[in-house]
Amino acid sequence: MKAIQMREPGGPDVLSLVDLPRPELDTETDVLVRLEAAGVNPVDTKIRSRGTLVPQTLTAVLGCDGAGVVEAVGAGVTRFKPGDAVWFCYGGLGGPRGNYAEYAVVDEQVAQPKPASLDFVQAAAAPLVLITAWEALYDRAGLHQGQQALIHAGAGGVGHVAIQLARLAGARVAATVSGPEKASFVHELGAEYAINYKEESLLHCLSDWTGGRGVDVAFDTVGPEVFRQTIPAMAVYGDLVTILDPAGDLDLKEARNRNLRISLELMLTPQLGGLPEALAHQGEILRRCGELFDDGKLTIHVAETFPLEQAAAAHRRLEAGGATGKLVLTIG
Structure with missing residues (x-):
């Protein structure tokens, strides 16, 4: 699969387009997602410039936010089937699991059905910022x-x-x-x-x-x-x-x-600490926000999109500051 990989910390130019093996289902509750879009967040640029948050990894596929279509599910998955559209916030902290790629694997408790009122670009823009704001304010x-x-x-x-x-x-x-x-x-x-x-x-x-x-x-x-x-x-x-x-x-x-x-407030704590109950809570936040989107009570603003291969340009734009709303990578 095509993916953007950083091999060492540095400026945007350390991000390169590479071919990586498609990720495999590791557990019975894993879901393989063919990604349509990935959100770009300040944490991505910080990891790129300072190094990964997952110990003992140097290379990484960045990107915490993803939206796409379920391609395959583990034997224990009960909430999704191939063809379902999903959104989620998971991965991108170090190693090969991130969303600047054509495919990602996530546990079913992390993913939620994509709100019908959002396209894939909008859905990919939203998870990390929604969870952060919800946890901080509520x-x-x-x-x-x-x-x-x-x-x-x-x-x-x-x-x-x-x-x-x-x-x-x-x-x-x-x-x-x-x-x-x-x-x-x-x-x-x-x-x-x-x-x-x-x-x-x-x-x-x-x-x-x-x-x-x-x-x-x-x-x-x-x-x-x-x-x-x-x-x-x-x-x-x-x-x-x-x-x-x-x-x-x-x-x-x-x-x-x-x-x-x-x-x-650090919404990455459940990932960093391997806290399943906290991850499930974040999944519930996305579910409830999905209802708010579909009821017309919540909106997400996408300032600009970039194709996957222009991830470095997206990082330069984000680090320049002043963007209104979110930046998103389009995939495929």
Whole structure:
């Protein structure tokens, strides 16, 4: 099969198109998927530049997100049959199992039926960002109706679905953006307030928006400096969730004074730790999101697509920054 492989860490040019053996079913609950598309995520570029997350592997087929058609199933599979369309988030952390390829093997508990309202490109764009946003807002922060929530980088891959999930929970939403076009985009998704972080003070804007009390929930998808700037903009007893390392030299005195609950979100933990119950929970998140897509309550925005052989170009585009929504590789 055709696949994109990295043989060593480095820049986008370490990604090369190769021929690899088609993966085999290893267990009775495995599903072989002929991939139609694969999502491109920041974790892919980090693994490419820094090295694999799976120990003792150097080469890797990247790509956590996939969507395609079931080609074969193990003897114990009960939920799928050949010909079924599926989407999932699994693989891509090291070794040969990833989704920048024509075929992938996943356990049936990880895969879910593709939402009928999404094509394969849209379905491949969605899983990782949906799971990340769901776990951060619902599982970590316990976001609920009537709260005021801040979503950083609201026009980004995770941010634009986080806005929608926050609104579905009944929260009022503010989002940070880099300019007027992205402000219009997040308003269309349901954000009540768009803050241009290049021109406006986060603290002053949120103080005005919340009547001085601060936001109940904040979701950081950017990094340490943004995390630090968000602390004084939080309400007392608020929830601050980040998907990044907030840095070891962080002064948490103000967070402690506000009695904040700080949570870390890494949706890759179930894969890295081999946690079947947690993987099943992520599969359930996708199932429920699939229903939301088909009910017209959730959308995914694909900014640009690239053919499989142009994976390096997709990485360059992602690392350049500024994309609205997601990038996707098309396969076949």
